[in-house]
Amino acid sequence: MTTRARASTMAVPAQRRLQSWIKQSRGYLFIAPAVIFLLVVMVYPLANVFVTSFTQIDTRERTQEYVGLDNYAALLDDSTLWNSVRNTVIFTAASVVLHLLIGGVLALLLNEQWLSAEVRNFTRGVLILPWLFSTAASALIWGLLYHPFGTLNYLLMSSGLASEPVEFLGDRALALMSLVLVNVWKTFPFYMVMILGGLQSIPVELYEVSRVDGAGRLQRFRHITLPMMRPVILAISTIDIITTFGHFDLVKLMTFGGPIRSTETIAYYVWQTGFRDVNFGYGAAISVMMVVVLSIGVLVYLRMFTAREQMYGETTTAL
Amino acid sequence: MKRPVLIAVALTLVIALTLPAASVAQEEVTLNWLEWWDPEFSVETMDQLVAGFEEMYPNIKINRTAVPWGNMYENLVTSAQSPTAMYDVVGMEWIWMTGLDKLGLFEDLGPWIAQAPEEWQAQRVPGTAVQWAGMTEMIYWYILPYGLAYNIDMLEAAGVEPPTNWDDFVAAAEALRNEDAGVYGFAISAGQNNSAVYFYLADLMQQLGGHFLDEEGNPNFTSPEGVQAMEMWKEFYDAGLAVPGSLAETHTSTREYFSTGRIAMIWDGPFIGTIAHQVNPDMRVAYAPAWQNETGGYMWSGSGLAMAANSEHKEEAWLFLQYLLSPEVAVMMTEATSIPYGCNVVLDEVLATSEDPILREIPAMLTQDPEYNYFQQPIPEYETTHDTLMLAIQEILAGDKSAQEALDEAAAVWQEEIDKVREE
Structure with missing residues (x-):
């Protein structure tokens, strides 16, 4: 067998391996963008928070000291x-x-x-x-409703259910x-x-x-x-x-x-x-x-x- | 000093400020200014202010970002953590300084002040350069007392004289209360740490002859005067003289009550007139004459300006600061906003001759008992310390703890934080 023919027979398995690898990897390549996205927006921040929890950060000097538990x-x-x-x-x-x-x-x-x-x-x-x-709009609406001079207190007081304004947000029990x-x-x-x-x-x-x-x-x-x-x-x-x-x-x-x-x-x-x-x-x-x-x-x-x-x-x- | 002299001083300063500008800002530079004053001073006033500077320095443009006061701190924290400055010049409160200092926000203004024109330096009111951690981190733009402002028409209608001491104040609150109409004499904003600590505790205890901090800067609000002050507020609260809901009340809502005629009196800075007029232009607002209880001391504060350490245009930023802190601007802004700006010319000339029902009372507040005036200063871990004290005030008002017990607990936290800084 000539050198050229030997090289040709060796190239065939290599080519097949490459094709096989591409075939097997195709699925991974398709999901790669989603995996990278998840790594960047979920795994990295979570890992970073976890690592940070074992440190004390000096924000002025921008240093991070390991403090264990x-x-x-x-x-x-x-x-x-x-x-x-x-x-x-x-x-x-x-x-x-x-x-x-x-x-x-x-x-x-x-x-x-x-x-x-x-x-x-x-x-x-x-x-x-x-x-x-939006939550902000809801908070505004309910802040006004709960207000000592708000609609709820008006209804409660005018119906005789309350004799003085109910402190919905000012009373820790409520x-x-x-x-x-x-x-x-x-x-x-x-x-x-x-x-x-x-x-x-x-x-x-x-x-x-x-x-x-x-x-x-x-x-x-x-x-x-x-x-x-x-x-x-x-x-x-x-x-x-x-x-x-x-x-x-x-x-x-x-x-x-x-x-x-x-x-x-x-x-x-x-x-x-x-x-x-x-x-x-x-x-x-x-x-x-x-x-x-x-x-x-x-x-x-x-x-x-x-x-x-x-x-x-x-x-x-x-x- | 007469008006022509004032103008001459202003012109001299304008020239002095303009000359160094020749060496900077050859190319157009945009400075970003973060502030919260648009709603308080009006957009027109702020536009006019910026226009004055841009006219003086055509190559420097000011990009002004106005955010609500409540959002300033978060914005400043974000800016400080950015590698390049999001804002070159920022509005600043002493309450934010210790937290932002940890983030390295501040440019040390000491060297900049030292190289400023002597005329400019001579006009600055002593003590308006606020230091922390060995640096001048903020310069007070305006200084102001917190005192009792009242709605002139409501007091006149009730036949009540403006109170000048605690007893008169309680009597006025009783006379002005009309629960059926939802009208009260006063509202306590104990749901916000700054107002709870300073408007109700610090101001009254200074008037009772106490000192909020001792000479070494340690908490002193556990003194008999501090305890007495809180017991007086507790009695006031229990008597139902304040609008219901004090424990959740913010000072913003208290100002809304005042502006809309729900309450007739409010403990606030001189800008309360401007704020009320934005809601009700016809409202007549005045400061009660300077109070005299055991003493005539007042709590003084102010808001200032700072430069970001990561600014890429520090020379231009300093020019802008010099302009904002100039006597010319101080006179203009004092007249526009009824707040004293920190230049000698304002105190010596503008306030002394003012007929403004708020401004005219300020000189007496400042001078009647200077030993008992308290000028607010940076406290370590502002939010932690002040939240702790606010919590103590809430516990006292709710009857959970005695004034002495609650204040003692809060003082221990303050002392711990202050000691930590000293150890560093």
């Missing part, structure tokens, strides 16, 4: 942080329950066939309105729940629409068969609607927990965490510590703790739901 040790003694954890848990739990309750009830009503399509569409359009407002109410008002339409979508995807035949079998309205709701809606409820409540747990806007816009820290949430405390007090290391440690607590909470929640589904012999497809 000092920032995490400081978390344990920080009563302000634990107060904000408590407020966040209450804010999140109350918001999620009310979102599901109000969104669910309204979705069930809008799903009723005895209402004409025109009435249902019109009502749905009106109910979605709060969702269209302030947090007043914020919950604004949050619920602002975002319940999203949950209502999602639940309505889920309700409309339940096969009508199931209800017809159950009616033939003599099931009443309550039984149909309990044995058909609820089990069929479980994946949707699981998905939206998980989304709600995650978004509400990191809530910041309304606190910053309406109460600044007061009065007497009664509305201070973890996200607001992170902002105070990291951005306002320029203590990035400690702020990052609180953020990491927040992610860990939230992740554990969501995992426990999902596990509880999944276990319940397994008990009923159903599968979760929504997540």
Whole structure:
């Protein structure tokens, strides 16, 4: 065999290998932009926050000193942080329950066939309105409503339900729940629409068969609607927990965490510590703790739901 | 000093300022100025101010960015962290200085002042160059007392004389309260740290013969005068003399109450007249004559200007600062805004002869008991320290803690932060 022929026979496997590699890599190349995007906007910031949480930053000298677990040790003694954890848990739990309750009830009503399509569409359009407002606009509207000289107090006092103005945002017993109410008002339409979508995807035949079998309205709701809606409820409540747990806007816009820290949430405390007090290391440690607590909470929640589904012999497809 | 002399001084300064400009700004330079004064002083006044400078220095253009006061600090933090200056000249409050100093925002203005024309330096009111960390980081543009302003018509209608001490003030608040009409004499903005700490605690305790900080700069608000001041406010609050909702009230909303006639009296700076007139041009606003309780001391503050250390046009920025801090501008702005600007000519001439119902009271506030005047100065970790004290004030008003207990706790935090800086 000549040298040229030997080279030619060697080139064939190399070419095949290259073609094979390109064929195998094509999929990776297609997803590469998305992966790079995720690395840049998610993985890098998260990793950076994690690294920062072990440091103390001197912003004037622009130096970063490794302090080990000092920032995490400081978390344990920080009563302000634990107060904000408590407020966040209450804010999140109350918001999620009310979102599901109000969104669910309204979705069930809008799903009723005895209402004409025109009435249902019109009502749905009106109910979605709060969702269209920005958080700043919502805060402004509710700030005026809650005001000692505002509409709510006018109604309460003129109807004799209150003898003096109710301090919705100035009384620490009411302030947090007043914020919950604004949050619920602002975002319940999203949950209502999602639940309505889920309700409309339940096969009508199931209800017809159950009616033939003599099931009443309550039984149909309990044995058909609820089990069929479980994946949707699981998905939206998980989304709600995650978004509400990191809530910041309304606190910053309406109460600044007061009065007497009664509305201070973890996200607001992170902002105070990291951005306002320029203590990035400690702020990052609180953020990491927040992610860990939230992740554990969501995992426990999902596990509880999944276990319940397994008990009923159903599968979760929504997540 | 008569008007022609004033003009001569101004012209001399204009020439003095113009000559060094020959060496700079041959090419067109744009300076970015971040400030919050447009709504307070009116856009026209600020435009006029900038136009005056651009006329003097045609090669330097001013790109003015006006943001609400409440958003200034975040903007300044962002700018300080930028490798190149987002803003060359910035409006500055003493309350932001320690935080921004940590970010290296400030150019040391000391050397710039030292090389400024002597006539210009001689016009600056002593103490208006504010130092922190061994540098001159801000120069007060205007200085002002915080005192009791009132709506002349509302007090006249109620037959109430402007209060000149605490007892008169309480009596006036009682006489002016009409809960059915939603009208009160006063509102306490205890939901905002600056107003809670200084308008209600510091000002009154200085009037009671105390000192907010001791001679070494340590917190002294746990003194009997500080405790007494808070007990007096607690009594006032419990008597329902303030608009409901004090614990969540910001000073911005308190100003809205005043401007719309919901309250007749407000503790504020001299600019309250301008703010109220933007809502109600016909409102007649005056400062109550200088108060005398145990003392006649007042709390003094002001707002200033600073230069960014990362500015690429420092010489031009300094020219702009010199212009803003010139007697010519001080006289113009004092007349336009009813706030005393920090030039001697303003104190010696403009205020002394003013018929403005707010400005005319200021000289007495400044001179009646100087030993008990408190000039605000940078406090380490402003937000942490002042939030702690605001929290203490809220706890006192809510009845959670006694005045002594709450103030003691807050003082411990202040002392800790002050000691940290001293150790550094």
